[in-house]
Amino acid sequence: QSALTQPASVSGSPGQSITISCTGTSSDIGIYNYVSWYQQHPGKAPKLMIYDVSNRPSGVSNRFSGSKSGNTASLIISGLQAEDEADYYCTSYRTGSTVVFGGGTELTVL
Amino acid sequence: QLQLQESGPGLVKPSETLSLTCTVSGGSISSDSYYWGWIRQPPGKGLEWIGSIYYSGSTYYNPSLRSRVTISVDTSKNQFSLDLSSVTAADTAVYYCARHVMLRGVFDWFDPWGQGTLVTVSS
Numbered sequence: 001q002s003a004l005t006q007p008a009s010v011s012g013s014p015g016q017s018i019t020i021s022c023t024g025t026s027s028d029i030g031i032y033n034y035v036s037w038y039q040q041h042p043g044k045a046p047k048l049m050i051y052d053v054s055n056r057p058s059g060v061s062n063r064f065s066g067s068k069s070g071n072t073a074s075l076i077i078s079g080l081q082a083e084d085e086a087d088y089y090c091t092s093y094r095t096g097s098t099v100v101f102g103g104g105t106e107l108t109v110l
Numbered sequence: 111q112l113q114l115q116e117s118g119p120g121l122v123k124p125s126e127t128l129s130l131t132c133t134v135s136g137g138s139i140s141s142d143s144y145y146w147g148w149i150r151q152p153p154g155k156g157l158e159w160i161g162s163i164y165y166s167g168s169t170y171y172n173p174s175l176r177s178r179v180t181i182s183v184d185t186s187k188n189q190f191s192l193d194l195s196s197v198t199a200a201d202t203a204v205y206y207c208a209r210h211v212m213l214r215g216v217f218d219w220f221d222p223w224g225q226g227t228l229v230t231v232s233s
Contacts, residue, residue: 003156036219038157045206045226046157051219089157093217097170099159101149 004029004090004102011108017078020105022090023071028100030071034093037066037075040104041086049088050075077107085109112137114207114224121230122201128194128229132207139188140165146190147210147220148181150203158203162210162217163190170217197231204228 005023012018022029022037029035035053038046048057050066053073063084065076073092077084090102118130132146139146147162161171163181171179180193194201205227208220 032216034213034216034218038220045223046220047223048219048221051211051221057221091157091159091220096173097217098173099162099217101157101159104156 004092004100006088006090006102006105008103009106009108011110012077012080013110014080014082016080017076018080018107020075020077020088020090020107022073022075022092022102024073024092024094024100025071027096028071028092028094029068029073031095032093033068035066035068035073036091037064038089038091039084039086040089046089080109082109112209112222114209114222116205116207116224116227118227118229120228121232122197123233124198124231125196128192128197128201128231130192130205130207130227130229132190132192132224134188134190134209139183139190140185143212145170145210145212145217146183147208148192149206149208149220149223150201151206151226152200152203160192160194160205164212199231202229202231 033053037050040046053068054066063078088105113135122128145162148160163169178195183190208223211218
């Protein structure tokens with residue numbers, strides 16, 4: 001099954017805001033609000049950052065936010081910090097009781 | 111605090127079966143609304159959902175792996191397991207287990223995750 005589409009890389013300077021997009025189809029992001037985002041530092045397990053499109057788990061900085069429009073979900077990181085440099089993955093429920101991940105986006109803090 | 115820990119061989123020969131176990135601590139695997147999932151990540155690549163299981167034994171698998179995957183659960187040991195048959199080098203990956211939330215009959219987020227275990231397929 002095809003993955004969700006994310007940009008391979010994005011970058012930003014400290015203090016700036018960046019957006020990572022995640023494009024799916026009318027079988028996943030387009031009709032379900034079950035989109036989540038994960039942060040992964042090198043050699044570490046992924047960490048949940050956003051669930052159900054725009055909800056933050058307890059303990060996650062409010063600099064992280066999420067949104068959705070049509071078949072595309074977005075992760076927004078404001079006030080970029082060096083510690084935000086990591087890989088980010090989106091995932092969504094897809095019709096047919098399956099789950100699909102995005103290919104991942106490498107965030108570089110300049 | 112719920113914790114998950116993967117265990118199993120780090121090296122598997124081609125054509126054999128990869129077997130891993132995930133031990134859940136700090137909570138019961140027999141919880142409503144939670145499935146328990148396996149996700150893998152080949153070196154330098156992205157994440158791929160393998161499948162998820164409920165404590166009753168109900169399973170859902172990634173269609174691309176369904177023919178080779180079996181996930182089982184042992185509630186007495188608070189563990190669930192993954193078997194992946196007929197492995198090739200393409201199955202070399204870090205394998206993660208995670209709690210998989212299901213709401214209103216739909217899969218939702220994964221949290222928390224185990225630390226992951228690298229399995230290499232090589233003769």
